[in-house]
Amino acid sequence: MKQKAILAFSGGLDxxxxxxxxxxxxxxxxxxxxxxxxxxxxxxxxxxxxxKLGVKKHYNIDARKEFVSDYIFPAIKANALYQKKYCxxxxxxxxxxxxxxxxxxxxxxxxxxAHGCSGKGNDQVRFDLTFHAGSNLPIIAPIxxxxxxxxxxxxxxKKHGIEIENVAKKxxxxxxxxxxxxxxxxxxxxNNEPPDDAFIWVKTKNxxxxxxxxxxxxxxxxxxxxxxxxxxxxxxxxxxxxKAGSCGVGIIDHIEDRVVGIKSREVYxxxxxxxxxxxxxxxxxxxxxxxxxxxxxxxxxxWSWLVYSGLWEDPLKNDLDMFIEQTQKRVSGTVxxxxxxxxLRVVGRESKYSLYSHKIATYGKGSKFDQKLAKGFVELWGMxxxxxxxxxxxx
Ligand code: ARG
Numbered sequence: 001m002k003q004k005a006i007l008a009f010s011g012g013l014d015x016x017x018x019x020x021x022x023x024x025x026x027x028x029x030x031x032x033x034x035x036x037x038x039x040x041x042x043x044x045x046x047x048x049x050x051x052k053l054g055v056k057k058h059y060n061i062d063a064r065k066e067f068v069s070d071y072i073f074p075a076i077k078a079n080a081l082y083q084k085k086y087c088x089x090x091x092x093x094x095x096x097x098x099x100x101x102x103x104x105x106x107x108x109x110x111x112x113x114a115h116g117c118s119g120k121g122n123d124q125v126r127f128d129l130t131f132h133a134g135s136n137l138p139i140i141a142p143i144x145x146x147x148x149x150x151x152x153x154x155x156x157x158k159k160h161g162i163e164i165e166n167v168a169k170k171x172x173x174x175x176x177x178x179x180x181x182x183x184x185x186x187x188x189x190x191n192n193e194p195p196d197d198a199f200i201w202v203k204t205k206n207x208x209x210x211x212x213x214x215x216x217x218x219x220x221x222x223x224x225x226x227x228x229x230x231x232x233x234x235x236x237x238x239x240x241x242x243k244a245g246s247c248g249v250g251i252i253d254h255i256e257d258r259v260v261g262i263k264s265r266e267v268y269x270x271x272x273x274x275x276x277x278x279x280x281x282x283x284x285x286x287x288x289x290x291x292x293x294x295x296x297x298x299x300x301x302x303w304s305w306l307v308y309s310g311l312w313e314d315p316l317k318n319d320l321d322m323f324i325e326q327t328q329k330r331v332s333g334t335v336x337x338x339x340x341x342x343x344l345r346v347v348g349r350e351s352k353y354s355l356y357s358h359k360i361a362t363y364g365k366g367s368k369f370d371q372k373l374a375k376g377f378v379e380l381w382g383m384x385x386x387x388x389x390x391x392x393x394x395x
Contacts, residue, residue: 003111004028004030004108004111005022005029005110005111005114006030006031006032006033006104006110007019007031007114007115007116008032008115009055010034010046010116011034011045012116013162014116014118014153015032016049016053016157017143017153017156017160017162018142019050019053020156021146021156022114022142023054025142026142028111030053030054031056031108032050032058033058033059033097033100033101033104034046034059034060034061035093036062037063037064037067037177038177038178038234039174039175039176040175043060049163053162057108061104063100064234067092067096067176067177067178068233068234069233071093071095071096072177072178072237073221074321075088076280077222077325077331078299078300078304078324080277080304080307081304082305083254085252085254086256086268087252087270087273087274087277088307089174089175089176089177089178090122090176090179090181091307091310093176094126094127097127098127098130099130102134102135105135112139113135113137113138114139114140114141114142115128115139116141116143117144118144119141119143120260121258122259122309124141125260125309126310127139127141128141128310129312133313171184171187172184177234177238178237178272178273179269179270180200180268181266182199182267183265187265188265190255190265194251194253198267199251200269201241201242201271202248202249202251202271203246207248207341207342208247211338211339212243212244212246212338213227213336213337213339214244214275214339215228215335215348216240216276216279216336216337217334218280218283218331218333218335220332221280221327221331223236223276223279226239237272237276238272240276241271241272242271244274245271247340247341248342249339250272250273250274250275251269251342252269253268259309259310278337278344278346279346280331280335282335283331283351286333286355286356287330287331287332287351287353287354288327288355292327296324296327299320302316303321306320330353331353332351332352333349333354334351335348335349336348
Protein backbone atom coordinates (compact mmCIF):
# COMPACT_ATOMS: atom_id res chain seq x y z
CA MET A 1 0.00 0.00 0.00
CA LYS A 2 1.11 3.54 -0.72
CA GLN A 3 2.51 5.48 2.22
CA LYS A 4 0.55 8.50 3.38
CA ALA A 5 1.94 11.75 4.80
CA ILE A 6 0.11 14.54 6.54
CA LEU A 7 1.40 18.06 5.99
CA ALA A 8 0.78 21.37 7.74
CA PHE A 9 -0.07 23.42 4.66
CA SER A 10 -0.11 27.20 4.43
CA GLY A 11 -0.48 27.41 0.69
CA GLY A 12 2.79 29.34 0.45
CA LEU A 13 5.90 28.52 -1.53
CA ASP A 14 7.51 26.08 0.91
CA UNK A 15 4.54 23.91 1.67
CA UNK A 16 3.34 23.84 -1.94
CA UNK A 17 6.74 22.65 -3.07
CA UNK A 18 6.70 20.03 -0.29
CA UNK A 19 3.41 18.54 -1.51
CA UNK A 20 4.94 17.89 -4.91
CA UNK A 21 8.14 16.51 -3.42
CA UNK A 22 6.23 14.11 -1.19
CA UNK A 23 4.25 12.85 -4.15
CA UNK A 24 7.08 12.65 -6.66
CA UNK A 25 10.30 11.98 -4.78
CA UNK A 26 8.87 10.10 -1.80
CA UNK A 27 6.04 8.42 -3.74
CA UNK A 28 3.47 9.23 -1.06
CA UNK A 29 -0.16 10.25 -0.88
CA UNK A 30 -0.58 13.58 0.87
CA UNK A 31 -3.22 14.91 3.25
CA UNK A 32 -2.97 18.64 3.95
CA UNK A 33 -4.12 20.65 6.96
CA UNK A 34 -4.44 24.41 7.11
CA UNK A 35 -4.89 25.78 10.60
CA UNK A 36 -6.48 29.20 10.89
CA UNK A 37 -4.64 31.11 13.62
CA UNK A 38 -5.83 34.44 12.30
CA UNK A 39 -3.56 34.76 9.28
CA UNK A 40 -6.53 36.10 7.30
CA UNK A 41 -5.89 33.96 4.27
CA UNK A 42 -8.42 32.99 1.68
CA UNK A 43 -9.06 29.45 2.90
CA UNK A 44 -11.16 28.52 -0.11
CA UNK A 45 -8.26 29.46 -2.31
CA UNK A 46 -5.84 27.44 -0.20
CA UNK A 47 -8.13 24.43 -0.34
CA UNK A 48 -8.41 24.80 -4.12
CA UNK A 49 -4.63 25.09 -4.36
CA UNK A 50 -4.17 21.90 -2.33
CA UNK A 51 -6.64 20.05 -4.54
CA LYS A 52 -4.87 21.33 -7.64
CA LEU A 53 -1.61 19.97 -6.26
CA GLY A 54 -3.33 16.60 -6.12
CA VAL A 55 -3.68 16.02 -2.39
CA LYS A 56 -5.96 13.16 -1.28
CA LYS A 57 -7.75 15.29 1.28
CA HIS A 58 -7.53 18.81 2.65
CA TYR A 59 -8.66 20.00 6.06
CA ASN A 60 -9.23 23.56 7.18
CA ILE A 61 -9.39 24.09 10.92
CA ASP A 62 -10.37 27.29 12.66
CA ALA A 63 -8.23 27.35 15.82
CA ARG A 64 -8.37 31.09 16.49
CA LYS A 65 -10.30 30.85 19.76
CA GLU A 66 -7.93 28.26 21.15
CA PHE A 67 -4.96 30.23 19.88
CA VAL A 68 -6.03 33.24 21.91
CA SER A 69 -7.15 31.50 25.08
CA ASP A 70 -4.43 28.86 25.38
CA TYR A 71 -1.44 30.51 23.70
CA ILE A 72 -1.74 34.31 23.41
CA PHE A 73 -3.28 34.89 26.85
CA PRO A 74 -0.58 32.88 28.63
CA ALA A 75 1.97 34.93 26.64
CA ILE A 76 0.41 38.18 27.87
CA LYS A 77 0.48 36.88 31.43
CA ALA A 78 4.17 36.13 30.94
CA ASN A 79 4.86 39.52 29.27
CA ALA A 80 6.46 37.30 26.70
CA LEU A 81 9.10 39.04 24.62
CA TYR A 82 12.01 36.92 23.40
CA GLN A 83 15.23 38.85 23.79
CA LYS A 84 13.11 41.73 25.09
CA LYS A 85 11.62 42.38 21.64
CA TYR A 86 9.82 39.56 19.86
CA CYS A 87 6.28 38.73 20.99
CA UNK A 88 6.60 35.10 19.81
CA UNK A 89 3.72 35.22 17.33
CA UNK A 90 5.08 32.43 15.12
CA UNK A 91 6.55 30.50 18.03
CA UNK A 92 3.18 30.36 19.81
CA UNK A 93 1.26 29.19 16.77
CA UNK A 94 3.51 26.27 15.85
CA UNK A 95 2.73 23.91 18.75
CA UNK A 96 -0.98 24.52 18.21
CA UNK A 97 -0.72 23.81 14.48
CA UNK A 98 1.34 20.68 15.17
CA UNK A 99 -1.22 19.43 17.70
CA UNK A 100 -4.05 19.92 15.21
CA UNK A 101 -2.07 18.02 12.59
CA UNK A 102 -1.58 15.17 15.06
CA UNK A 103 -5.33 14.97 15.72
CA UNK A 104 -6.05 14.51 12.03
CA UNK A 105 -3.08 12.21 11.59
CA UNK A 106 -4.82 9.67 13.85
CA UNK A 107 -8.07 9.92 11.98
CA UNK A 108 -6.40 9.61 8.59
CA UNK A 109 -4.11 6.76 9.71
CA UNK A 110 -1.10 8.36 8.05
CA UNK A 111 2.35 6.77 8.04
CA UNK A 112 4.41 9.99 8.26
CA UNK A 113 4.21 13.53 9.55
CA ALA A 114 5.54 16.25 7.27
CA HIS A 115 6.37 19.92 7.48
CA GLY A 116 7.81 22.54 5.16
CA CYS A 117 10.52 23.91 7.43
CA SER A 118 14.11 24.35 6.46
CA GLY A 119 17.02 23.22 8.58
CA LYS A 120 17.97 26.80 9.31
CA GLY A 121 14.96 28.06 11.21
CA ASN A 122 13.21 27.67 14.54
CA ASP A 123 9.99 26.22 13.18
CA GLN A 124 11.55 22.81 12.52
CA VAL A 125 12.35 22.59 16.24
CA ARG A 126 8.81 23.56 17.24
CA PHE A 127 7.16 21.12 14.81
CA ASP A 128 9.51 18.22 15.48
CA LEU A 129 9.29 18.49 19.25
CA THR A 130 5.51 18.86 19.36
CA PHE A 131 5.20 15.91 16.98
CA HIS A 132 7.55 13.84 19.15
CA ALA A 133 5.51 14.71 22.24
CA GLY A 134 2.36 13.22 20.72
CA SER A 135 3.43 10.55 18.24
CA ASN A 136 6.05 8.00 17.22
CA LEU A 137 5.54 8.48 13.50
CA PRO A 138 8.56 9.45 11.40
CA ILE A 139 8.93 13.09 10.39
CA ILE A 140 9.68 14.14 6.83
CA ALA A 141 10.89 17.65 6.05
CA PRO A 142 11.90 17.65 2.37
CA ILE A 143 13.35 21.17 2.34
CA UNK A 144 15.62 20.29 5.24
CA UNK A 145 16.27 16.68 4.22
CA UNK A 146 17.18 17.58 0.62
CA UNK A 147 18.99 20.79 1.56
CA UNK A 148 16.89 22.93 -0.81
CA UNK A 149 17.39 26.68 -1.07
CA UNK A 150 14.89 29.34 -2.03
CA UNK A 151 16.15 29.72 -5.60
CA UNK A 152 15.79 25.98 -6.18
CA UNK A 153 12.33 26.07 -4.65
CA UNK A 154 11.24 28.92 -6.92
CA UNK A 155 12.57 27.03 -9.93
CA UNK A 156 10.84 23.82 -8.86
CA UNK A 157 7.61 25.76 -8.26
CA LYS A 158 7.75 27.30 -11.72
CA LYS A 159 8.36 23.93 -13.33
CA HIS A 160 5.29 22.51 -11.59
CA GLY A 161 3.07 25.49 -12.31
CA ILE A 162 2.80 26.46 -8.64
CA GLU A 163 1.56 30.03 -8.29
CA ILE A 164 3.59 32.37 -6.09
CA GLU A 165 2.10 35.59 -4.77
CA ASN A 166 3.88 38.88 -5.29
CA VAL A 167 4.86 39.59 -1.67
CA ALA A 168 6.22 36.08 -1.41
CA LYS A 169 8.63 36.96 -4.20
CA LYS A 170 10.08 39.84 -2.18
CA UNK A 171 9.86 38.63 1.42
CA UNK A 172 9.14 35.53 3.42
CA UNK A 173 6.14 36.35 5.60
CA UNK A 174 4.44 34.52 8.44
CA UNK A 175 1.44 36.07 10.11
CA UNK A 176 -1.28 35.32 12.61
CA UNK A 177 -3.50 37.19 15.06
CA UNK A 178 -0.57 38.07 17.30
CA UNK A 179 1.96 39.32 14.78
CA UNK A 180 3.44 39.46 11.32
CA UNK A 181 7.04 38.42 10.66
CA UNK A 182 8.83 39.65 7.57
CA UNK A 183 12.14 38.12 6.51
CA UNK A 184 14.40 37.69 3.53
CA UNK A 185 15.12 39.78 0.45
CA UNK A 186 16.65 43.20 1.15
CA UNK A 187 16.12 42.64 4.88
CA UNK A 188 18.90 40.07 4.89
CA UNK A 189 21.35 42.96 5.05
CA UNK A 190 20.89 44.04 8.67
CA ASN A 191 21.97 47.55 7.73
CA ASN A 192 19.17 48.08 5.18
CA GLU A 193 16.17 50.03 6.44
CA PRO A 194 13.02 48.01 5.74
CA PRO A 195 11.15 49.49 2.77
CA ASP A 196 7.65 50.82 3.50
CA ASP A 197 6.03 48.12 1.41
CA ALA A 198 7.25 45.48 3.88
CA PHE A 199 4.54 46.71 6.24
CA ILE A 200 0.83 46.07 5.99
CA TRP A 201 -0.47 46.47 9.54
CA VAL A 202 1.52 49.48 10.68
CA LYS A 203 1.14 52.81 8.94
CA THR A 204 4.48 54.44 8.21
CA LYS A 205 3.37 57.64 6.46
CA ASN A 206 0.73 60.38 6.97
CA UNK A 207 0.12 59.45 10.59
CA UNK A 208 -2.77 61.14 12.41
CA UNK A 209 -1.99 64.48 14.06
CA UNK A 210 -4.06 63.69 17.15
CA UNK A 211 -3.17 61.05 19.73
CA UNK A 212 -5.36 57.99 20.20
CA UNK A 213 -6.06 56.77 23.75
CA UNK A 214 -6.78 53.14 24.55
CA UNK A 215 -7.86 52.19 28.05
CA UNK A 216 -7.36 48.48 28.48
CA UNK A 217 -9.23 46.65 31.21
CA UNK A 218 -7.62 43.50 32.62
CA UNK A 219 -9.18 40.78 34.74
CA UNK A 220 -6.71 38.37 36.32
CA UNK A 221 -4.10 39.20 33.72
CA UNK A 222 -6.40 38.92 30.71
CA UNK A 223 -7.55 41.92 28.61
CA UNK A 224 -11.35 42.02 28.55
CA UNK A 225 -12.38 45.50 27.45
CA UNK A 226 -11.08 48.52 25.55
CA UNK A 227 -12.30 52.05 26.22
CA UNK A 228 -15.11 50.69 28.36
CA UNK A 229 -16.32 48.25 25.73
CA UNK A 230 -16.19 44.51 26.47
CA UNK A 231 -15.04 42.51 23.49
CA UNK A 232 -14.51 38.86 22.77
CA UNK A 233 -10.81 37.96 22.79
CA UNK A 234 -10.32 37.70 19.02
CA UNK A 235 -12.13 40.98 18.39
CA UNK A 236 -10.21 42.74 21.15
CA UNK A 237 -6.83 41.78 19.74
CA UNK A 238 -7.92 42.69 16.24
CA UNK A 239 -9.27 46.06 17.42
CA UNK A 240 -6.11 47.02 19.32
CA UNK A 241 -4.00 45.83 16.39
CA UNK A 242 -5.83 48.08 13.94
CA LYS A 243 -5.94 51.13 16.24
CA ALA A 244 -2.29 50.95 17.19
CA GLY A 245 -1.19 50.09 13.66
CA SER A 246 -2.98 53.15 12.32
CA CYS A 247 -0.92 55.28 14.75
CA GLY A 248 2.34 53.77 13.50
CA VAL A 249 2.88 51.68 16.63
CA GLY A 250 4.25 48.15 16.61
CA ILE A 251 7.24 47.80 14.30
CA ILE A 252 10.13 45.78 15.70
CA ASP A 253 13.48 45.47 13.97
CA HIS A 254 16.12 43.48 15.81
CA ILE A 255 18.89 40.92 15.65
CA GLU A 256 17.63 37.59 16.95
CA ASP A 257 19.46 34.48 18.09
CA ARG A 258 17.87 31.44 16.52
CA VAL A 259 17.82 28.08 18.25
CA VAL A 260 20.20 26.61 15.67
CA GLY A 261 22.83 29.24 16.41
CA ILE A 262 22.27 31.56 13.46
CA LYS A 263 21.94 35.27 14.12
CA SER A 264 19.15 36.67 12.00
CA ARG A 265 17.72 40.09 11.30
CA GLU A 266 14.01 40.01 12.08
CA VAL A 267 11.36 42.55 11.27
CA TYR A 268 7.90 42.34 12.82
CA UNK A 269 4.61 44.16 12.94
CA UNK A 270 3.02 43.52 16.32
CA UNK A 271 0.82 46.48 17.30
CA UNK A 272 -1.61 44.62 19.59
CA UNK A 273 1.16 42.70 21.31
CA UNK A 274 3.15 45.89 21.88
CA UNK A 275 0.16 47.59 23.54
CA UNK A 276 -1.19 44.69 25.54
CA UNK A 277 2.16 43.54 26.93
CA UNK A 278 3.18 47.09 27.82
CA UNK A 279 -0.14 47.67 29.58
CA UNK A 280 -0.12 44.31 31.32
CA UNK A 281 3.39 44.62 32.70
CA UNK A 282 2.66 48.14 33.89
CA UNK A 283 -0.39 46.95 35.79
CA UNK A 284 1.60 44.10 37.32
CA UNK A 285 4.12 46.57 38.67
CA UNK A 286 1.32 48.36 40.46
CA UNK A 287 -0.15 45.30 42.18
CA UNK A 288 2.89 43.10 42.76
CA UNK A 289 5.41 43.60 45.53
CA UNK A 290 8.91 44.47 44.40
CA UNK A 291 9.97 40.93 45.25
CA UNK A 292 7.29 39.47 43.01
CA UNK A 293 8.21 41.87 40.22
CA UNK A 294 11.88 40.98 40.36
CA UNK A 295 11.37 37.24 40.49
CA UNK A 296 8.60 37.14 37.92
CA UNK A 297 10.71 38.92 35.33
CA UNK A 298 13.17 35.99 35.55
CA UNK A 299 10.33 33.55 35.11
CA UNK A 300 8.91 35.57 32.20
CA UNK A 301 12.27 35.52 30.44
CA UNK A 302 12.63 31.78 30.94
CA TRP A 303 9.06 31.19 29.71
CA SER A 304 9.74 33.21 26.55
CA TRP A 305 12.98 31.37 25.98
CA LEU A 306 11.32 27.96 26.29
CA VAL A 307 8.50 28.89 23.93
CA TYR A 308 10.85 30.42 21.39
CA SER A 309 13.00 27.30 21.51
CA GLY A 310 10.19 24.89 20.74
CA LEU A 311 9.93 23.53 24.28
CA TRP A 312 6.21 24.19 24.66
CA GLU A 313 5.77 20.59 25.82
CA ASP A 314 8.61 20.60 28.36
CA PRO A 315 7.47 20.07 31.96
CA LEU A 316 9.32 23.21 33.01
CA LYS A 317 7.03 25.29 30.81
CA ASN A 318 4.08 23.81 32.64
CA ASP A 319 5.69 24.48 36.02
CA LEU A 320 6.28 28.11 35.10
CA ASP A 321 2.69 28.40 33.84
CA MET A 322 1.47 27.44 37.28
CA PHE A 323 3.61 30.05 38.96
CA ILE A 324 2.55 32.72 36.47
CA GLU A 325 -1.13 31.83 36.87
CA GLN A 326 -0.80 32.24 40.63
CA THR A 327 0.66 35.73 40.18
CA GLN A 328 -2.27 36.90 38.03
CA LYS A 329 -4.92 36.79 40.75
CA ARG A 330 -4.47 40.48 41.52
CA VAL A 331 -3.67 41.67 38.00
CA SER A 332 -7.04 43.36 37.51
CA GLY A 333 -7.58 46.99 36.69
CA THR A 334 -7.19 49.42 33.82
CA VAL A 335 -4.25 50.93 32.00
CA UNK A 336 -4.48 53.97 29.77
CA UNK A 337 -2.23 54.05 26.69
CA UNK A 338 -1.44 57.02 24.53
CA UNK A 339 -0.55 56.31 20.90
CA UNK A 340 0.91 59.06 18.82
CA UNK A 341 2.97 59.03 15.62
CA UNK A 342 4.62 55.69 16.27
CA UNK A 343 5.11 56.12 20.00
CA LEU A 344 3.39 54.17 22.72
CA ARG A 345 3.23 55.38 26.30
CA VAL A 346 1.39 54.36 29.44
CA VAL A 347 -0.19 57.51 30.83
CA GLY A 348 -2.42 56.14 33.61
CA ARG A 349 -3.35 53.05 35.57
CA GLU A 350 -5.68 52.02 38.39
CA SER A 351 -6.50 48.85 40.29
CA LYS A 352 -8.36 47.84 43.41
CA TYR A 353 -5.30 45.75 44.28
CA SER A 354 -2.91 48.66 43.84
CA LEU A 355 -0.03 48.78 46.31
CA TYR A 356 0.62 52.39 45.41
CA SER A 357 -0.28 54.69 48.29
CA HIS A 358 -0.51 58.40 47.76
CA LYS A 359 -0.28 58.98 51.50
CA ILE A 360 3.09 57.26 51.56
CA ALA A 361 4.52 58.45 48.25
CA THR A 362 3.55 62.12 48.34
CA TYR A 363 6.17 64.85 48.72
CA GLY A 364 3.37 67.18 49.78
CA LYS A 365 1.80 67.78 53.17
CA GLY A 366 0.16 65.02 55.21
CA SER A 367 2.61 62.27 54.30
CA LYS A 368 2.33 59.14 56.45
CA PHE A 369 5.95 58.23 55.77
CA ASP A 370 8.28 58.92 58.71
CA GLN A 371 11.44 60.09 56.94
CA LYS A 372 13.53 59.79 60.09
CA LEU A 373 13.28 55.99 59.88
CA ALA A 374 15.05 56.08 56.53
CA LYS A 375 18.42 57.14 57.96
CA GLY A 376 19.03 53.90 59.87
CA PHE A 377 17.65 51.83 57.05
CA VAL A 378 20.04 53.34 54.53
CA GLU A 379 22.96 52.71 56.86
CA LEU A 380 22.17 49.01 57.25
CA TRP A 381 21.21 48.60 53.61
CA GLY A 382 24.62 49.75 52.42
CA MET A 383 26.71 48.46 55.33
CA UNK A 384 28.70 45.89 53.37
CA UNK A 385 29.20 48.12 50.34
CA UNK A 386 30.46 50.95 52.55
CA UNK A 387 32.82 48.55 54.32
CA UNK A 388 34.14 47.17 51.06
CA UNK A 389 34.81 50.64 49.70
CA UNK A 390 36.69 51.64 52.86
CA UNK A 391 38.92 48.55 52.61
CA UNK A 392 39.58 49.23 48.93
CA UNK A 393 40.78 52.75 49.78
CA UNK A 394 43.15 51.50 52.50
CA UNK A 395 44.85 49.17 50.00
N1 ARG B 1 11.98 34.51 13.89
C1 ARG B 1 10.64 34.26 14.23
C2 ARG B 1 10.49 32.92 14.93
O1 ARG B 1 11.33 32.11 14.81
C3 ARG B 1 9.68 34.39 13.08
C4 ARG B 1 9.87 33.49 11.93
C5 ARG B 1 8.77 33.66 10.95
N2 ARG B 1 9.04 33.25 9.65
C6 ARG B 1 8.78 32.07 9.17
N3 ARG B 1 9.06 31.87 7.92
N4 ARG B 1 8.22 31.15 9.85
O2 ARG B 1 9.52 32.69 15.59
